[in-house]
Amino acid sequence: MATKSWRTEDWVAVYLGFLILAVILAAFNWKWFDLGTLRPTFRWTADSQIAGAAPGWKASLDAIAKDADAKGRKDLAAAANNLNSALDKGERAAIDKTAAALAKAGGRNTLPGALGGEIRGHAAATADKVFAGANLLKALYIGIAGLLIGAVGIALIGGNLGAFLIGFPVVFVLAWLARVLAGNGLFIDYGVEYVIFALLMGLLISNTIGTPAWLKASVQTEFFIKTGLVILGAGLLFMEVIQAGVLGILQAVLVVFVVWYVCFWMARKLRVDDDFAAMLSSSVAICGVSAAIATCGAIQGDKKKLSYVTSLVLICAVPMMIVMPWIVKAFNMNDIVAGAWLGGTLDTSASVVAAGALISDVAMKTGVIVKFSQNALIGVAAFILVVWWTYKANAAAGAGGERPGAGIIWERFPKFVLGFIVASALFSFFLPATMVEGTRSTLGELRTWWFALAFVCIGLETKFVDLATMEGGRPAVAFLGAQAVNVVWTLLLAYLIFGGVIFPVPDIK
Numbered sequence: 001m002a003t004k005s006w007r008t009e010d011w012v013a014v015y016l017g018f019l020i021l022a023v024i025l026a027a028f029n030w031k032w033f034d035l036g037t038l039r040p041t042f043r044w045t046a047d048s049q050i051a052g053a054a055p056g057w058k059a060s061l062d063a064i065a066k067d068a069d070a071k072g073r074k075d076l077a078a079a080a081n082n083l084n085s086a087l088d089k090g091e092r093a094a095i096d097k098t099a100a101a102l103a104k105a106g107g108r109n110t111l112p113g114a115l116g117g118e119i120r121g122h123a124a125a126t127a128d129k130v131f132a133g134a135n136l137l138k139a140l141y142i143g144i145a146g147l148l149i150g151a152v153g154i155a156l157i158g159g160n161l162g163a164f165l166i167g168f169p170v171v172f173v174l175a176w177l178a179r180v181l182a183g184n185g186l187f188i189d190y191g192v193e194y195v196i197f198a199l200l201m202g203l204l205i206s207n208t209i210g211t212p213a214w215l216k217a218s219v220q221t222e223f224f225i226k227t228g229l230v231i232l233g234a235g236l237l238f239m240e241v242i243q244a245g246v247l248g249i250l251q252a253v254l255v256v257f258v259v260w261y262v263c264f265w266m267a268r269k270l271r272v273d274d275d276f277a278a279m280l281s282s283s284v285a286i287c288g289v290s291a292a293i294a295t296c297g298a299i300q301g302d303k304k305k306l307s308y309v310t311s312l313v314l315i316c317a318v319p320m321m322i323v324m325p326w327i328v329k330a331f332n333m334n335d336i337v338a339g340a341w342l343g344g345t346l347d348t349s350a351s352v353v354a355a356g357a358l359i360s361d362v363a364m365k366t367g368v369i370v371k372f373s374q375n376a377l378i379g380v381a382a383f384i385l386v387v388w389w390t391y392k393a394n395a396a397a398g399a400g401g402e403r404p405g406a407g408i409i410w411e412r413f414p415k416f417v418l419g420f421i422v423a424s425a426l427f428s429f430f431l432p433a434t435m436v437e438g439t440r441s442t443l444g445e446l447r448t449w450w451f452a453l454a455f456v457c458i459g460l461e462t463k464f465v466d467l468a469t470m471e472g473g474r475p476a477v478a479f480l481g482a483q484a485v486n487v488v489w490t491l492l493l494a495y496l497i498f499g500g501v502i503f504p505v506p507d508i509k
Contacts, residue, residue, distance in 0.1 A: 044185070167219070211461070224454035234427045262486075282381060383421075
């Protein structure tokens with residue numbers, strides 16, 4: 001018997017996504033429980049890593065102290081010197097305290113403030129905090145909630161509920177382990193996110209012992225992704241994009257449309273199928289992993305292709321994050337132009353922040369503005385793709401060039417995309433600002449968990465041999481070629497839009 005229309009995976013993802021949003025909003029409003037219990041810490045840095053990073057930090061602190069003395073900022077110079085001395089002694093408690101003082105003296109959105117925050121983050125992040133009983137209990141609460149919510153979804157969809165209940169704890173533990181690995185200070189500094197570790201956890205199992213039959217019922221990739229994307233909508237606020245700057249939006253639109261088309265054209269020339277090409281194009285043109293996930297769901301794409309695209313995004317982001325700041329300094333590029341360039345080309349938000357911090361606080365802030373503007377286009381791109389793929393499907397079914405009716409478009413429209421858009425509108429225009437801000441970090445944490453589960457599942461369904469032989473490497477060539485175009489095109493736009501050629505140079509401090 002066919003699944004009822006209101007019990008499809010798309011609709012169930014919307015129900016559960018809004019159930020999660022409603023519970024968190026209610027908990028915040030009526031103080032049902034402390035939302036902090038849903039945010040375990042995963043960050044840890046070994047003593048040896050702090051010792052290895054200390055020489056570089058000390059050189060930066062010397063420069064900060066010298067500059068502060070020249071400007072008469074005795075408090076800032078003293079804070080930098082005190083932290084320098086604490087690093088010499090290697091005592092983490094003292095490093096934590098003096099780094100906090102530097103961050104306070106430097107202020108927000110400044111290089112001294114960012115450096116103080118970075119060092120403090122490492123000093124305070126000890127492994128014993130990650131494995132403390134109270135922190136593990138927070139993860140357990142989330143795991144139990146995820147099991148119950150997932151069970152409701154599987155029951156509504158008509159899946160094997162018993163097998164899901166048995167296998168879900170294993171998938172969750174793998175996702176937890178991936179987040180612990182990604183929480184190491186080294187990976188945080190290089191912008192290597194949990195996604196790659198979640199994928200690798202699954203791949204390790206599927207390519208060694210193989211994914212056990214009893215676990216397969218809990219490998220619900222699309223269900224996890226779609227639910228996570230509904231929650232993601234709550235974090236993309238329209239007014240924040242507008243306030244961040246019209247210039248950032250202008251650059252984002254021009255980058256997305258041009259680079260998306262170029263990548264799709266290249267992929268077709270290389271005989272890459274349209275579904276694969278769409279995921280590649282969205283990842284390189286919009287915002288990497290999140291855009292690839294949204295596109296895969298919108299076009300009902302192949303999960304193996306999604307894992308391939310995700311790997312390309314993350315592998316490419318790391319060297320770009322290192323090389324691009326070096327180019328900026330070598331050519332003495334304007335900091336605002338440099339930040340706009342980084343924000344438009346690097347495919348993960350973490351890599352934009354890390355690369356911008358290597359240049360200046362102005363570059364870092366500009367990069368974040370542009371990247372946030374591109375992130376906001378996920379919903380727009382997903383909607384366009386849905387309509388386009390509906391027309392394509394209609395033509396493939398033998399209707400030729402006949403325009404499909406609104407009913408057909410609605411039937412094929414992925415309802416989780418609608419949930420994403422409604423959540424964004426709700427949090428942008430209808431909820432009090434205090435409620436939106438008060439629930440932001442908790443919802444971000446829960447969204448991360450759903451995505452981590454999804455990428456573990458992708459790995460569990462994927463074989464290395466499939467990735468290595470997929471379409472003869474042509475998708476990778478298309479991605480890298482489009483990324484090269486992206487680097488050049490975005491640099492030109494950054495110079496024209498942010499460099500004072502067409503518009504006045506924005507006042508970003």
